Amino acid sequence: MSKTIEPNPTEVTKSDAMLELNSLKKSFGQTVAVDNISLSIGKGEVLGFLGPNAAGKSTTIRMIAGVLSPDSGDAVINGHSIVTDRQTAQRQLGYLPEGAPxxxxxxxxxxxxxxxxxxxxxxxxxxxxxxxxxxxxxxxxxxxxxxxxxxxxxxxxxxxxxxxxxxPPVLLLDEPTDGLDPNQKRAVRALIARMAPEKAILITTHTLEEVPAMCSRVVVIDGGRIVADDTPETLAENAGGLEAAFSELTLAAEKPTA
Amino acid sequence: MSTAQDIWQSSTSSFLGFRAVYVREVQTYIRTPMAYVFLAVFLLSLGVLTWEAGGFFETNRADLAPFFVWHPWLYTVFLPALAMRLWADEQTNGTDELLLSLPVGLGGLVLGKLLAAWTITGFALILTIPMWLTVNFLGSPAAVELSWMNPGSLFKWLGANVFGGADNVAIFVTYLMSFLMAGAYLSIGLALSAIARNQVTAFIMSVFVAFILTAAGWPVVLSGVTDSFGVDAADSVARLSFLSHFEAAQRGVLEWRSVIYFTGFIGLSCMLCGLWVARLRE
Structure with missing residues (x-):
């Protein structure tokens, strides 16, 4: 399966986007961690941000949260740029970092x-x-x-x-259900569902079976680039399951080139 | 919303952020054994050095010279210990990411941390006030008898024995300069805590830098520099030393150049710290 970037299924226009990433780019030395990522998340959307390890998920989230500065591009949070108006932008978001320090x-x-x-x-x-x-x-x-x-x-x-x-109007949750027992996971999912109508929520998770229960949209990134952007249902339908879709989209990058 | 309102709201919010960091740091010192160990060992060391090595009673003078002379040397060791965790701890525990995601400017983060450690140091200095009272008592044992039947005698006794026996203005000036100098030592520890990313490394580096800046004003060092490089070189070295800048204050003289030196040093160290923390975003 070739990698394709699907059109945004929810058709969030820039005007109603609560979180907007514009050509976000970040490198560490020679390694490009995030390569020109652009996307918009509107009010009421819960976006599952998926990708294998070192795909650039946490780097992207850190840039949105203002923890890392992008090399180029911008993240606009509820109308405020994280590059030019960082503190105001940071007031518009809630952030659960990886590992919850x-x-x-x-x-x-x-x-x-x-x-x-x-x-x-x-x-x-x-x-x-x-x-x-x-x-x-x-x-x-x-x-x-x-x-x-x-x-x-x-x-x-x-x-x-x-x-x-x-x-806050925008939430960034890096592995919000990591380490929780099934009851706690259910409670967190219910909490996210309750908050979702009024917010734009970006979630990363490694537990693919949770994605349909929590997310209205899925973006898969690999090698710092978006390789898919669709609803969880469509992605699963096209590949015979979400796990298969994830593997097809991300394993291709690991195959050695001839 | 008008620009003035924007600025006011932003300033208020920044102040609240700075205050939150300051309060959290002070609480961390209080909730862990660190502050108590620091206070106990610092005060014990200062007491032993003043009474024993400083020959407090042998001087037969109602001043605190044998007490203040040890401050720079004790600060060299104790204040890096107090400051070493300020940034290194955040980086070890990953909480630097949490801090950097808060809508608080780098200035607020750096100053909040510095002032918290400075507050604990100030408290340690306040606990040495009995020493000040002692020189007043020894310096002017006035013949006013205390009587429980006459409350006014307490005020007479305080006036004669506590506020009249020594050059209290000079002592007050020395206390102020010691507090200011403590800020300079802490700012070294703060900046190196951000740079080292590890408490032990930060402590060793800070003690080393603090020792250089203190010992540079030591007469032995200065005479060595004079012999080797001449008087001008020795003057230049002395001008950089904390010890030299604290010397006049020990005589009760408030020298503005020393005030500016210590304030400037604190400002530069905070800027270095802020720049280094900003690099975490890169």
Whole structure:
């Protein structure tokens, strides 16, 4: 199967895009990690951002989050450029980084208060937001424990609570269900589905069976380039399953050239 | 929204971000044994050096010279230990990614961290105030008797014994300059913590740099430089040394060039730190 870039099935026009990537490019030395990626995500869309290891997923997400600067191109978040108006753009998004790095010596509410203050919430709004996300992420039972004492699943949920704390219009979730048990995964999927109508959400995952349950659209990248952009159903139909589609799209890059 | 409102909202938000980083760092010091170990060992070392090595009682003078003379040397070792984790810890735990994704400017991140460590150092200096009270008491043992029946005698006793026995303005100036100098030592640790990415390496590098900047004003070093390269070279070396800039302050003299030197040094170190942290985005 040849690699083709499918037209965006949801037909998000630039005007209603809440997250817009314009020719985003990033290299580390001689290695091109992200090569000219452009896409738009509109309100109500949950985009599954898939790709093999080292495909450029995390680099792309880090550039959108303002953690890495793109070599060229731009990410526009709810109308604000991450290149020219970084702090305002960062206020428009919630970010769950890969591995959910957290401050181990803090309690979950303390950590969330820190994030809320750093994101500019005043005291009254801060306390309300912290209470809301503790309930949403179901971490109330571990409120008095230090984050360093929590299981991987709870740490992930604390990270997720941090991402949705300010109820931002755009969410970037890097492996949001990693390390969660089936019940917790279901709860996170339900939370994402509940938030989806009002937001643009970009999710990376290695668990392909979760994609149809969470995502309305799938973008597959490989070697830093988009190799497919379609609905999960169409991708699965064309290749006889999502896993087969993923393999066909990404394994071709690993074959040695003649 | 008007531009003025935009600027106001952005400034308020930046301040809240800086405050959040500052509060978190202070809480980290307080919640871990680090601050307590630092305070205990620093105060113990300062006490031992002042009383024993400094010959506090033998000087027969109501001043704190035997106390302040050790500050630069103790800062050389203790303040890098306090600052070594500020950025290295973030990079080890991957939380630098979290910090860089927050809408807080690099200035807010760098200053928040520096001021947190500086606050702990300031608290350590406040805990040495009994030393100040001691020289006042020893310097002016006025014959005012305390009486529980007469509350006014307490004020008379304080006036005579606490606020009248030594050159308190000079001591206050020396405390201020010591605090400012502490900021310079901490800024070395802060910048090298960002560069080294590892606490132990950051500590060793910071102690080395701090030692060079301190020892450069040591009379032994300066006389060696004078013998080898002449007086002008020795003057140049002395001008770079923390020790030389703290010397006048130890006599209670507030020299503006030293204030500018320490402030400028802190500013440059913070800029270096900010530039290095900005490189993490590359």
């Amino acid at each position: 957290l401050y181990n010596e803090m309690t979950p509410p303390g950590f969330l208060r820190f994030l809320a203050s750093a994101r500019g919430l005043d005291t009254a709004k801060r306390e309300a937001a912290v209470e809301r996300v503790i309930a949403d992420a179901r971490i109330g039972s571990v409120s008095n424990k230090r984050i360093g004492e929590l299981s991987k699943g709870f740490r992930r949920r604390v990270g997720l609570a941090g991402a949705i704390l300010t109820d």
